[in-house]
Amino acid sequence: MMAAAFMEATEKPPDFPTVETVLYYQNDNGYLIPVRRSILKQDNIERASIIALINYPITQNEIRGYGLYPVLPQDLKVLSLTIKNSIAHLDLNDVFLNPLSKNQEQNMVVSIVYTLTSFDTVSGVSITVNGSKVKTMPYETDISGVLTRKNVMINADQTIVTQGYAKFDSYMWIKDEHNNKWCIPISKQVEVMTVEDQAYMIFDSMNNLAESFETALPVNARLEECKYSANTVILDFNSNLLNYSGLEKEMEMISQIYLAAKQIDGVENVILRCEGKKVKLKEGTDISSGLFLADHVNRIDR
Numbered sequence: 001m002m003a004a005a006f007m008e009a010t011e012k013p014p015d016f017p018t019v020e021t022v023l024y025y026q027n028d029n030g031y032l033i034p035v036r037r038s039i040l041k042q043d044n045i046e047r048a049s050i051i052a053l054i055n056y057p058i059t060q061n062e063i064r065g066y067g068l069y070p071v072l073p074q075d076l077k078v079l080s081l082t083i084k085n086s087i088a089h090l091d092l093n094d095v096f097l098n099p100l101s102k103n104q105e106q107n108m109v110v111s112i113v114y115t116l117t118s119f120d121t122v123s124g125v126s127i128t129v130n131g132s133k134v135k136t137m138p139y140e141t142d143i144s145g146v147l148t149r150k151n152v153m154i155n156a157d158q159t160i161v162t163q164g165y166a167k168f169d170s171y172m173w174i175k176d177e178h179n180n181k182w183c184i185p186i187s188k189q190v191e192v193m194t195v196e197d198q199a200y201m202i203f204d205s206m207n208n209l210a211e212s213f214e215t216a217l218p219v220n221a222r223l224e225e226c227k228y229s230a231n232t233v234i235l236d237f238n239s240n241l242l243n244y245s246g247l248e249k250e251m252e253m254i255s256q257i258y259l260a261a262k263q264i265d266g267v268e269n270v271i272l273r274c275e276g277k278k279v280k281l282k283e284g285t286d287i288s289s290g291l292f293l294a295d296h297v298n299r300i301d302r
Helices: 002-011 045-051 057-066 100-118 197-204 245-262
Strands: 016-029 034-039 079-082 085-090 123-131 166-175 182-192 223-229 233-238 269-274
Touching: 016 045, 016 100, 034 100, 034 182, 045 079, 045 223, 057 182, 057 197, 085 100, 100 123, 166 197, 182 197, 182 245, 197 223, 197 233, 197 245, 233 245, 245 269
Parallel strands: 085 123, 233 269
Antiparallel strands: 016 034, 079 085, 166 182, 223 233
């Protein structure tokens, strides 16, 4: 029955309305990838998105060619999902409490939280198993409270932010052996910070790369000033921001900055400046109305 429900959620007959979702699958190296997919428009689209994370054969076939794998085990059942006061109350069967490894446990929890909080209707997730609250999972992930993007870390060594600390997500590019290139979030834990501090930390971290990651930001591009008001953040970089060439690199840079800035609470619009002036990008991309996510980035169904 669940497999049928998933097919109903993901099959897209001609002329039927669809909704773009962001689903978090894992790659060969265990990183969670935010994948943009369109699924059939329906009631409780949030529930359909969780079903789309389950390791059904149809899901495997659809995403295997991208080097991606479903995170949730095939026998997992979504018993219910309701939303109240922007909290998604998700009830699962006890298969959820039988991860094969610590990494699988982390990715299951994080994939659920990040997928659901991709929707404007959801700010946090409360997980129960067979109708009952569970404090910790077998590998000690604490799921007793409401899980949000403020207290859950992605693609990091730990899953839950240490009490008294904050976190932010740095966005990096990763290229896999299948020649796919993905822009992925990587969480870092820090002391409590202001909105402006968060912006500086995010963009500073993009210039301090682990060996497996890439950045579209040019060498020595640095955020000089950040201003935030009325749902708009203005990011003012130094002149090194324009030390690049090629349309592909330009689109990657726009998308990377956009994804990173959009995680800041309340941000709807991202304006780019260079040394205090409006930016004219080298390949002519129009950003006069703000940055955006390039259509092809992390998309698998177009």
